[in-house]
Every structure is written in C-alpha cells, then in structure tokens.
Amino acid sequence: MNTISRHFTGRRRTDVKLPPGQHLERGFPVLQTGATPKVRTETWTFTITTEIGERHRWDWDQFMALPAEEITADIHCVTSWSKLGTSWRGVSLDVLLDGVTTEAAYVMAKSSDGYTTNLPLADLRDGQAWVAFEYDGRPLRTQHGGPARLLVPHLYFWKSAKWVIGLDLMRTDSRGFWEKLGYHDYGDPWREQRYQGD
Ligand SMILES: Nc1nc2c(c(=O)[nH]1)N[C@H]1C(S)=C(S)[C@@H](COP(=O)(O)O)O[C@H]1N2
Ligand SMILES: [Mo]
Numbered sequence: 001m002n003t004i005s006r007h008f009t010g011r012r013r014t015d016v017k018l019p020p021g022q023h024l025e026r027g028f029p030v031l032q033t034g035a036t037p038k039v040r041t042e043t044w045t046f047t048i049t050t051e052i053g054e055r056h057r058w059d060w061d062q063f064m065a066l067p068a069e070e071i072t073a074d075i076h077c078v079t080s081w082s083k084l085g086t087s088w089r090g091v092s093l094d095v096l097l098d099g100v101t102t103e104a105a106y107v108m109a110k111s112s113d114g115y116t117t118n119l120p121l122a123d124l125r126d127g128q129a130w131v132a133f134e135y136d137g138r139p140l141r142t143q144h145g146g147p148a149r150l151l152v153p154h155l156y157f158w159k160s161a162k163w164v165i166g167l168d169l170m171r172t173d174s175r176g177f178w179e180k181l182g183y184h185d186y187g188d189p190w191r192e193q194r195y196q197g198d
Helices: 002-009 060-064 093-097
Strands: 045-049 055-059 069-076 081-092 106-111 116-120 130-135 149-151 164-170
Touching: 045 093, 055 060, 060 130, 069 130, 081 093, 093 130
Parallel strands: 045 164
Antiparallel strands: 045 055, 069 081, 081 130, 106 116, 106 164, 130 149
C-alpha cells in the first residue's frame, strides 16, 4: 500500500527523515546578518593560513582550474528549515587542503562581509565540505554567497560561510560570529546542537 501511494503521488513526503525540530522548505530562504556584499571574481582570492602563518592562496582563475565536483546534499538551517537534495558544484576541501601541512585541529572560516564561523578541521576533510560556486547548474547567486561559499551540509547551515575568502587553521577552538552569541561550536543537526550546551 505504501509503495503504491508513493508511486501514485510521485513524492516521498511521508518517508523523508528530517533532523529533530526541522521542517521541509521548498524555496531557498536568504539568511544573513548584514547587507549582501559585492564580491568580484577579478579581485576574489581564497586563502588558507596555517597556525604558523603559512599562506596558500588561489585567485579565481587558479581556483577554477582545480578539479570540481557535483554535490547533492540536504541542508539544515538552525531556524528550522531543511532543504533536501540541493545540487551544487564546488571544489572539495580535500583538494584545497592537499599540500597544506598543519597540526591544527580547528578552522575559522572567514567571509568578505566580516562573518566568521568555527569548525573542526576534520569536518572539512574526507568529502564532507566544499567551496561551492554553482547552485542548480548556475553560478551561485550573490545573495546565496556567490561567487563562492563554504558548503558543509552535515552541520547547521550557519557553518556554511557565504562569500568565503579563507580559512584560518587553529590549534585550539575559538568562536565565530554566531558562536560568540551562543550558538553551538559544532552544530550537528541530528543531535540538535543549536546552542552552547545542547
Ligand atoms: N558571510 C556570511 N555567511 C553566512 C551568513 C552570514 O550572515 N554571512 N549567515 C549564515 C546563516 S545563519 C545561514 S542559515 C546561511 C544561509 O544561507 P542562504 O542565505 O544561502 O540560505 O548562511 C550562513 N552563512
Ligand atoms: Mo541560519
């Protein structure tokens, strides 16, 4: 019976599994703390700075020459919307971190609007995170972080820094914009880690 009704409607509404406290969103809301910055690819750079100050930097052309991949992922915003099966194109952090020698355990992601967010470095490795520059087959729109944003879909979406311009590698954890205001340092949606102490 289940199978029949599922095929009949062509949807999987009832067997979709969402993290606790989340609801399905079909649009793509824009959430940010300030105005949308203007970021030009002509002047854009992405910089990984290690804990001893070594810099690895790519300009847009160098970044576009890196191997990119298609990503399909569910995203979960802490304000309770989730969007399933979103499609992106981006460069894996595995590619960007290849050749970066570090003993750091944490990362501060930095954006051109001054936004910051902290994550464990391990969560950016092994096919878990990308610098994404396309959404749904088109250049990533400015309001969603274009020309390029961090995409870390297994954590709440505030960790996916829009207009990302770099990562600072850190030996010890330090709090980013929302984390200083009480949001969780890790932010696992499946464990509902919305606020410090969750
Ligand atoms: N640079 C920057 N990145 C950001 C934010 C921001 O204010 N500035 N907001 C975060 C939050 S709280 C969310 S939920 C997502 C929203 O991404 P969207 O606007 O593409 O839906 O971006 C995250 N990345
Ligand atoms: Mo958010």
